[in-house]
Amino acid sequence: MAETFYVTTPIYYVNDFPHIGHAYTTVAADVLARYHRYAGRDVFFLTGTDEHGQKVEKAAEAAGETPIQLADRVVERFKNLWVKLNISNDDFIRTTQERHIWAASRFFEAVQEHGDIYLGMYEDWYCTPCESFWTEQQLVNGKCPDCGRDVHKLKEESYFFKMSAYQKPLIDYLEANPSFVRPESRYNELVSFVRGGLKDLSISRTTFSWGIPVPGNQKHVIYVWFDALLNYISALGYPDDMERFNHFWPADVHLIGKDILRFHAVYWPTFLMAAGLKPPRQVFAHGWWTIEGKKMSKSLRNVVDPYALVDTYGIDPLRYFLLREVPFGQDGDFSHQAMVHRINSDLANDFGNLLNRSVGMLVKYFGGKLAEPTDLTDLEGEIRELTMETYRQVEAAFGDLAFHQALIAIWKLVGRLNKYIDETAPWVLYKDPNKHPRLMAVMATLFEGLRHISQMIYPFMPDSAQKMRNQLLLSPIDTLTSRYETDRIWGQMPIGQAISRKPPLFPRIESDKT
Ligand code: MSP
Numbered sequence: 367m368a369e370t371f372y373v374t375t376p377i378y379y380v381n382d383f384p385h386i387g388h389a390y391t392t393v394a395a396d397v398l399a400r401y402h403r404y405a406g407r408d409v410f411f412l413t414g415t416d417e418h419g420q421k422v423e424k425a426a427e428a429a430g431e432t433p434i435q436l437a438d439r440v441v442e443r444f445k446n447l448w449v450k451l452n453i454s455n456d457d458f459i460r461t462t463q464e465r466h467i468w469a470a471s472r473f474f475e476a477v478q479e480h481g482d483i484y485l486g487m488y489e490d491w492y493c494t495p496c497e498s499f500w501t502e503q504q505l506v507n508g509k510c511p512d513c514g515r516d517v518h519k520l521k522e523e524s525y526f527f528k529m530s531a532y533q534k535p536l537i538d539y540l541e542a543n544p545s546f547v548r549p550e551s552r553y554n555e556l557v558s559f560v561r562g563g564l565k566d567l568s569i570s571r572t573t574f575s576w577g578i579p580v581p582g583n584q585k586h587v588i589y590v591w592f593d594a595l596l597n598y599i600s601a602l603g604y605p606d607d608m609e610r611f612n613h614f615w616p617a618d619v620h621l622i623g624k625d626i627l628r629f630h631a632v633y634w635p636t637f638l639m640a641a642g643l644k645p646p647r648q649v650f651a652h653g654w655w656t657i658e659g660k661k662m663s664k665s666l667r668n669v670v671d672p673y674a675l676v677d678t679y680g681i682d683p684l685r686y687f688l689l690r691e692v693p694f695g696q697d698g699d700f701s702h703q704a705m706v707h708r709i710n711s712d713l714a715n716d717f718g719n720l721l722n723r724s725v726g727m728l729v730k731y732f733g734g735k736l737a738e739p740t741d742l743t744d745l746e747g748e749i750r751e752l753t754m755e756t757y758r759q760v761e762a763a764f765g766d767l768a769f770h771q772a773l774i775a776i777w778k779l780v781g782r783l784n785k786y787i788d789e790t791a792p793w794v795l796y797k798d799p800n801k802h803p804r805l806m807a808v809m810a811t812l813f814e815g816l817r818h819i820s821q822m823i824y825p826f827m828p829d830s831a832q833k834m835r836n837q838l839l840l841s842p843i844d845t846l847t848s849r850y851e852t853d854r855i856w857g858q859m860p861i862g863q864a865i866s867r868k869p870p871l872f873p874r875i876e877s878d879k880t
Pocket of ligand 1: 376377378388390391594624654656
């Protein structure tokens with residue numbers, strides 16, 4: 367049976383429209399999912415929306431709607447954006463769906479039966495926008511340490527989860543799984559946080575009603591983070607379809623932003639332990655984007671609308687930029703100048719020119735038809751070796767979720783092939799008919815390199831990869847019948863069929879367009 371790979375994005379709040387931060391995580395998850403599907407794994411890629419809680423209730427009130435009307439409206443924005451960005455998620459979960467409410471209620475009961483939930487009184491500082499409680503010491507200048515906004519004292523009857531009982535098991539788990547949290551600096555932060563002690567966690571609210579009722583006590587709704595985290599298992603059919611659940615669980619990686627690490631790497635594994643389930647294998651916290659050097663915020667009105675970005679730059683250039691510009695795990699800045707620069711230099715120049723020059727020469731010299739190469743030299747051996755080495759580097763980069771490293775490795779191969787053209791000077795070989803066998807060997811090597819590149823860029827730029835393969839007369843990459851192993855074998859360009867010129871895959875952008 368094929369190895370499985372389960373990857374998730376956070377489920378996004380429906381009180382906000384999708385922005386570049388949401389697009390970032392979802393594109394990264396899509397790249398991973400496509401890569402692993404192509405490598406023959408049985409992939410489950412989940413995204414969705416977080417629809418309960420006071421934040422959503424308030425936003426709905428402000429908009430003069432019921433919370434579910436708001437959710438039904440905004441969820442379409444997310445779903446349409448994922449279609450637009452060519453996202454290949456296998457499922458889309460909404461926390462208001464019956465399957466989720468059912469699973470969350472059963473999970474609550476399971477933890478309760480295990481003796482890890484009790485009724486008590488809660489009093490602390492609460493940040494409504496972040497839906498987070500803070501202790502006096504955690505406040506920064508009396509404000510929420512996450513968003514800097516006002517907090518208020520909240521006292522209410524509440525169910526508590528005995529998180530304190532899981533400090534030791536969590537430390538043991540962290541020690542046994544040093545790659546549980548990535549990047550490494552975040553892992554270290556987290557370990558010291560957990561060593562500092564875990565308090566019991568308030569997991570129900572009585573001050574509003576937009577949530578999943580606590581089983582057996584309708585006065586309470588389940589705390590939105592307890593509810594939301596469960597999406598990762600309710601989508602797998604927990605607790606009714608344990609066969610399917612066990613097939614994919616534990617998740618291989620939860621992709622999240624750095625601000626929600628504590629929820630995923632402290633709360634979540636302890637909830638799971640209390641229910642007798644395994645923690646996820648890895649939580650990867652990526653960095654945050656600033657926009658033209660400024661913190662992104664609605665009030666600054668500089669929120670970058672991913673719909674507009676796709677319309678301006680195209681799907682694949684945006685996907686490429688997001689993963690190439692900033693090492694995954696670090697903060698980065700989005701600017702139109704940087705975007706135009708990446709497109710023009712990496713995509714239009716380096717990559718686009720390689721493809722166009724190659725096709726142009728093949729058409730001119732051999733009517734677009736390749737033949738079996740005969741006159742091969744050490745140079746071709748070197749290109750072939752570099753290609754195989756590039757696959758290894760891409761694979762290693764994917765293991766570390768170092769997307770930018772994978773792209774750097776692929777572009778090194780692109781650069782090598784461009785240089786190979788200059789070194790072999792096909793236009794000189796063409797002039798001497800005796801050198802035509804040598805010319806054909808150069809063309810065959812170039813096109814074979816291009817074939818491999820189409821396979822390497824596929825997870826990042828699926829549409830461009832397929833267009834490129836179409837031009838090269840190659841069958842599209844079909845991840846359902848993965849041929850990854852055979853596709854990687856050198857020397858499979860079709861022979862004797864006429865390849866023809868096509869408009870450039872990545873046209874240059876004149877900077878006034880932005
Ligand atoms: N609903 C919760 C997640 C629950 S998961 C069980 C939530 N939703 S959110 O819509 O507010 O945020 C979703 C993600 O967007 C978070 O991972 C957050 O880090 C990310 N980003 C928000 N602003 C961002 C940037 N400026 N840059 C990159 N990612 C950003 O939190």
